[in-house]
Amino acid sequence: MDIRKLDAQNWLTIDKNYMAEHQVRSQLLQQEKQKVLQCLPESYEACLEALEEVVDFLCQRFPDKFEHKRSGDESTVHNKVTSETFVFGGQNKQVDPLEIAVRLTMEDLSILMKNADDEYYLAASASLFPVGWTVQERIGWTISRLHEPVPLWHQQVAASVSKFLNRLTPSSPMERSNYFVEVKRSDEDLFETLYRPTTLFEDNPNPSPEDIVIRRERQTFRRLPRTGALVFGVKTFLTTLNELPMQELRNLAKEIKSWPDYVGEYKGREVWGAKALEFCEKRSREEEKLKEEVGMMEV
Numbered sequence: 001m002d003i004r005k006l007d008a009q010n011w012l013t014i015d016k017n018y019m020a021e022h023q024v025r026s027q028l029l030q031q032e033k034q035k036v037l038q039c040l041p042e043s044y045e046a047c048l049e050a051l052e053e054v055v056d057f058l059c060q061r062f063p064d065k066f067e068h069k070r071s072g073d074e075s076t077v078h079n080k081v082t083s084e085t086f087v088f089g090g091q092n093k094q095v096d097p098l099e100i101a102v103r104l105t106m107e108d109l110s111i112l113m114k115n116a117d118d119e120y121y122l123a124a125s126a127s128l129f130p131v132g133w134t135v136q137e138r139i140g141w142t143i144s145r146l147h148e149p150v151p152l153w154h155q156q157v158a159a160s161v162s163k164f165l166n167r168l169t170p171s172s173p174m175e176r177s178n179y180f181v182e183v184k185r186s187d188e189d190l191f192e193t194l195y196r197p198t199t200l201f202e203d204n205p206n207p208s209p210e211d212i213v214i215r216r217e218r219q220t221f222r223r224l225p226r227t228g229a230l231v232f233g234v235k236t237f238l239t240t241l242n243e244l245p246m247q248e249l250r251n252l253a254k255e256i257k258s259w260p261d262y263v264g265e266y267k268g269r270e271v272w273g274a275k276a277l278e279f280c281e282k283r284s285r286e287e288e289k290l291k292e293e294v295g296m297m298e299v
């Protein structure tokens with residue numbers, strides 16, 4: 001599962017892409033709200049607690065960007081980067097707390113709760129940058145149903161994930177990374193590249209290295225102390241193949257070759273695999289040549 005301890009200081013990220021992605025997130029919440037945001041009624045308290053945690057974290061970690069004021073049981077958070085202000089808590093129930101949370105963060109956030117069969121299910125989710133799914137179709141699904149398309153999930157992963165989720169405590173947040181490879185059209189904008197509810201592969205039969213995107217997800221797992229629900233965070237990072245450092249490119253090539261067919265098929269290797277390997281070999285040759293030239297100059 002490749003899960004590591006999460007340094008609580010690094011739960012949420014603010015990076016140089018904040019404004020550009022914030023605009024995409026606002027547009028999605030305006031135009032595609034039902035597809036990207038769903039909160040079942042029983043998740044309200046957990047969503048509110050998640051928002052409180054998000055606000056506390058952002059104000060402590062990035063005090064130059066976020067400000068929080070409390071008045072009785074009502075809270076006001078001001079985003080100094082976007083000049084937005086949100087009021088929550090008390091009688092303020094018009095805007096979903098999870099919506100406010102993901103309008104502040106770069107992370108997508110989901111709330112997992114236990115059902116009557118003692119299984120975790122998706123009780124609320126703001127998944128704005130999904131990979132081949134929407135929360136509109138999958139809200140309420142259990143973890144095992146969510147992962148049905150994943151090769152060998154039930155045989156090799158399901159039991160460990162269930163144990164892992166049960167053992168999470170508020171003081172032991174965890175993280176893991178996952179990546180997908182995406183093919184875009186060369187004229188695509190950031191909205192289209194990030195919001196992929198149906199397919200990761202745009203119709204581009206001859207993608208250049210600039211059109212092949214390594215889409216890394218940094219996933220975080222935390223248990224909320226008051227409600228006991230779990231918060232699942234996903235930060236998406238996009239790097240095109242030509243921007244990958246040589247060692248990462250080599251690792252990718254090694255991994256692509258090691259996948260059995262059923263994993264290759266799930267990952268879409270037939271769409272982008274040959275191009276990626278070709279590019280890696282070309283870069284390796286260029287690097288070797290450069291080393292030789294430098295070696296000759298030194299002699």
Ligand code: HEM
Pocket residue numbers: 001003110112122131132133143146147149150157161164176178179180232267
């Ligand atoms: C330790 C916990 C978890 C592990 C090890 C895990 C692992 C995976 C893996 C290996 C994949 C296949 C992606 C790939 O490698 O290409 C996947 C897909 C996915 N995961 Fe998870 N996951 C975990 C938790 C979660 C949670 C909490 C959610 C809740 C939203 C979730 C939702 C999904 C979805 C929607 C997919 C896409 C499935 C599809 O292809 O339709 N995962 N996960």
